[in-house]
Amino acid sequence: MRNEIYLDNSATTPVAEEVVQAMEPYWTIQYGNPSSPHLRGVAAENTLNACRKQIGAFLQVDPSSLYFTASGTEANNLALQGVANIPYFLRNPGHIITTPIEHPSVLKVINHLEERGWSVSYLKVNEFGQVDANQLATLLKPDTKIVSVMLVNNELGSIAPVQEIGRIIEQENRERQHKIVFHVDAVQALGHLPLRIPELKVHLCSFSGHKIFGPKGIGLLYVDRQVPLRPILFGGDQESGLRPGTENLPAIVGLTKAVQLVTENLEENLRQLQNLRQALIDGINTIPNSRINSPQEGAPHLLNASFPGVRGEVLVHFLEQKRIFVAMGAACSSKKKGVSHVLESIGLLQDELMSAIRFSLAPTITLDQIQYVVYSLKETVEEIRNICV
Amino acid sequence: MYPLLLVRYGELSLKGRNRKTFEDLLLTNMRSRLADLPHGRITKTFGRIYLETKGNWAALAQRLQGVFGIVSVSPVLKRELDLDQIKEGAALVIQDTPGQTFKVEARRPNKAFPLTSPELCNALGGHLLRNFPHLKVDVHNPDFVLNVEIRQEGAFLYSQVIPCLGGLPAGSSGKGLLLLSGGIDSPVAGFLSMKRGVTIEGLHFYSYPFTSERSKAKVVDLATRLAAYNAKGSFKLWIAYFTEIQKALQKTSYPTLSITLMRRFMLRIATQLAEREQALALITGDSLGQVASQTMESIHVINAVTTTPVFRPLIGMDKQEIIDVAYKIGTYETSIQPYDDCCTVFVPKNPATRPRLDQVLEAERELDVEGLVSEAIAKTELVQLKA
Numbered sequence: 058m059r060n061e062i063y064l065d066n067s068a069t070t071p072v073a074e075e076v077v078q079a080m081e082p083y084w085t086i087q088y089g090n091p092s093s094p095h096l097r098g099v100a101a102e103n104t105l106n107a108c109r110k111q112i113g114a115f116l117q118v119d120p121s122s123l124y125f126t127a128s129g130t131e132a133n134n135l136a137l138q139g140v141a142n143i144p145y146f147l148r149n150p151g152h153i154i155t156t157p158i159e160h161p162s163v164l165k166v167i168n169h170l171e172e173r174g175w176s177v178s179y180l181k182v183n184e185f186g187q188v189d190a191n192q193l194a195t196l197l198k199p200d201t202k203i204v205s206v207m208l209v210n211n212e213l214g215s216i217a218p219v220q221e222i223g224r225i226i227e228q229e230n231r232e233r234q235h236k237i238v239f240h241v242d243a244v245q246a247l248g249h250l251p252l253r254i255p256e257l258k259v260h261l262c263s264f265s266g267h268k269i270f271g272p273k274g275i276g277l278l279y280v281d282r283q284v285p286l287r288p289i290l291f292g293g294d295q296e297s298g299l300r301p302g303t304e305n306l307p308a309i310v311g312l313t314k315a316v317q318l319v320t321e322n323l324e325e326n327l328r329q330l331q332n333l334r335q336a337l338i339d340g341i342n343t344i345p346n347s348r349i350n351s352p353q354e355g356a357p358h359l360l361n362a363s364f365p366g367v368r369g370e371v372l373v374h375f376l377e378q379k380r381i382f383v384a385m386g387a388a389c390s391s392k393k394k395g396v397s398h399v400l401e402s403i404g405l406l407q408d409e410l411m412s413a414i415r416f417s418l419a420p421t422i423t424l425d426q427i428q429y430v431v432y433s434l435k436e437t438v439e440e441i442r443n444i445c446v
Numbered sequence: 447m448y449p450l451l452l453v454r455y456g457e458l459s460l461k462g463r464n465r466k467t468f469e470d471l472l473l474t475n476m477r478s479r480l481a482d483l484p485h486g487r488i489t490k491t492f493g494r495i496y497l498e499t500k501g502n503w504a505a506l507a508q509r510l511q512g513v514f515g516i517v518s519v520s521p522v523l524k525r526e527l528d529l530d531q532i533k534e535g536a537a538l539v540i541q542d543t544p545g546q547t548f549k550v551e552a553r554r555p556n557k558a559f560p561l562t563s564p565e566l567c568n569a570l571g572g573h574l575l576r577n578f579p580h581l582k583v584d585v586h587n588p589d590f591v592l593n594v595e596i597r598q599e600g601a602f603l604y605s606q607v608i609p610c611l612g613g614l615p616a617g618s619s620g621k622g623l624l625l626l627s628g629g630i631d632s633p634v635a636g637f638l639s640m641k642r643g644v645t646i647e648g649l650h651f652y653s654y655p656f657t658s659e660r661s662k663a664k665v666v667d668l669a670t671r672l673a674a675y676n677a678k679g680s681f682k683l684w685i686a687y688f689t690e691i692q693k694a695l696q697k698t699s700y701p702t703l704s705i706t707l708m709r710r711f712m713l714r715i716a717t718q719l720a721e722r723e724q725a726l727a728l729i730t731g732d733s734l735g736q737v738a739s740q741t742m743e744s745i746h747v748i749n750a751v752t753t754t755p756v757f758r759p760l761i762g763m764d765k766q767e768i769i770d771v772a773y774k775i776g777t778y779e780t781s782i783q784p785y786d787d788c789c790t791v792f793v794p795k796n797p798a799t800r801p802r803l804d805q806v807l808e809a810e811r812e813l814d815v816e817g818l819v820s821e822a823i824a825k826t827e828l829v830q831l832k833a
Contacts (some may be wrong), residue, residue: 370658371655372658373658374654374655374656374657374658374659375655377655378655444692444693444696444697445696
């Protein structure tokens with residue numbers, strides 16, 4: 058572990074030691090089902106309520122507006138399909154506005170809703186994957202029912218003007234009988250920028266545990282109580298019937314701890330991440346014929362760059378031999394199938410697409426390690442360019 | 447319902463003096479493929495094999511459909527040598543067989559049975575026509591044939607004929623070395639060679655870090671699927687270290703020839719390994735004209751590095767025909783996983799479709815061919831696989 062440098066934290070993070078410790082009793086000692094009437098069940102229910110309350114406090118929202126899901130993907134599905142399942146919309150599919158750079162767990166749900174009669178418009182993004190909030194007004198239609206925008210893009214780190222979009226929707230809703238529901242995928246945002254849901258004016262907001270040093274298998278959806286969201290899974294009464302299934306208490310406890318850690322250490326973490334990212338940018342800029350694809354003012358943990366002439370996949374495998382783990386920015390093969398829709402929509406050239414690499418940082422990384430990464434990167438890019446003329 | 451499976455192995459019985467060897471090999475292979483399924487005795491009589499099913503006939507029949515050398519199997523019902531019992535059995539078999547027209551064929555090696563074969567046919571035909579109004583007799587082109595055999599042990603009745611792979615028993619033809627990429631074609635080429643009794647070992651050219659660990663896992667998966675058709679279900683997979691050769695090829699001043707040169711390296715390594723492993727032929731997935739390296743000119747120039755026979759079982763097959771076989775043998779899904787092998791990572795923009803031997807020899811003068819080949823062979827690893 059010590060001698061490896063893991064720069065793929067946007068794929069998943071290792072679980073923080075404190076989180077593991079917090080979860081530990083809930084496997085074998087506090088194993089109860091919150092729905093059980095006996096003391097074991099009551100204890101579990103108390104823990105569940107306490108967790109919800111704590112996360113509510115960290116996110117500055119009413120705890121009863123938080124619903125635990127099994128993943129960020131499920132939270133996004135519940136948000137969008139949950140609106141589409143509202144009886145009025147089952148009869149009268151409406152219009153959705155989103156961006157072309159959303160996560161597949163949003164885009165594919167929207168494709169599915171199109172099959173069910175919804176229509177879709179996409180906000181344009183610029184060459185850095187940034188959205189202009191003023192565009193929204195031109196796309197709004199009388200039957201616009203959902204706007205879904207990702208706060209921090211998972212491939213580029215670009216940050217959407219969610220607060221402005223929220224304000225525009227709030228104004229628009231004053232005149233409307235059927236309100237527009239505003240959904241934000243904040244999976245990559247939590248822990249990487251100051252996040253206050255009330256200021257964002259969102260109605261639905263998705264989160265995930267394993268991107269913030271929490272466990273896998275846990276997600277979270279904030280639901281403004283004005284939105285009469287419908288379940289997409291059917292079963293018991295857990296999570297007010299909106300998300301049936303026995304609560305994954307160990308993971309919920311882990312998520313709570315993880316949210317606590319990233320919230321309490323936010324300022325310190327941001328400072329560290331910004332320093333690391335800047336060092337990485339400066340380093341990459343010294344590599345000839347390289348290109349930073351992320352915006353300068355992007356999320357502090359994410360950086361996407363291309364090294365034309367070097368296939369992303371090959372670079373990943375060369376770097377892994379040096380115990381440096383990064384993500385491929387785009388495709389694993391020349392087949393169209395694997396090409397990143399995000400990088401395509403910001404207009405990268407073929408050569409830049411095929412050579413894109415994503416670095417995603419963690420506050421535990423050191424500047425020395427980044428220096429080593431830059432050194433290795435430079436050497437490797439040169440080596441591969443020499444081999445593959 | 448069926449206590450016996452009748453196993454037919456047509457072509458084998460034509461093999462003159464070798465016949466016994468082939469039959470024994472087939473029996474051994476059957477026993478090995480069926481080892482983990484409950485079954486009874488396997489006996490060989492008059493050019494056929496009978497397998498006692500112990501009530502497990504469908505699973506056994508399915509397994510035998512993957513054993514080379516078997517042409518078809520039939521589930522067989524057994525009755526006492528008594529006409530009423532034979533009639534009752536015939537009705538059961540008919541109920542289990544789809545079709546509207548039929549005929550009865552009887553054989554009577556046991557001459558002690560009172561009815562002659564034609565008499566038995568008449569008796570059974572009449573009985574069935576009375577009991578199954580939807581049936582008609584058609585002696586020329588029936589939907590199915592009800593077979594009755596009167597033997598010492600009893601009357602055997604069957605009508606279903608389940609087609610199997612045919613071919614020759616695994617291990618009856620010597621050893622071949624299959625050049626196994628991760629693609630669709632080479633596993634099919636291996637399968638078709640195995641069909642003719644060839645025992646296969648695999649050779650994969652591994653170019654990590656230009657390709658990923660997953661591309662190796664994919665080849666291991668493909669080889670494991672092929673292993674089921676080898677005698678004893680075992681498979682030797684050789685992973686040749688190809689990285690240095692790839693690097694050297696990227697620097698050649700003849701970039702359009704790099705694929706031709708790469709293929710020649712592969713065949714050289716395969717030839718030396720085959721010699722060491724006492725394999726008598728190399729097997730490739732070439733299909734004529736499919737890609738630049740599979741034109742006649744390319745094959746001619748590539749083949750020039752070896753005197754070992756190179757089998758190309760797919761040479762006359764279209765892509766769709768190859769895919770159909772890959773699908774049938776369960777390699778297709780693995781082959782289409784998107785992990786690149788060395789053939790896809792290094793494809794030049796305009797590979798030569800008509801390479802000339804003199805140009806290729808000229809290009810190889812830049813390279814330390816022998817050194818690179820010896821290094822690749824020295825660093826080759828063996829992965830021993832079991833089906």
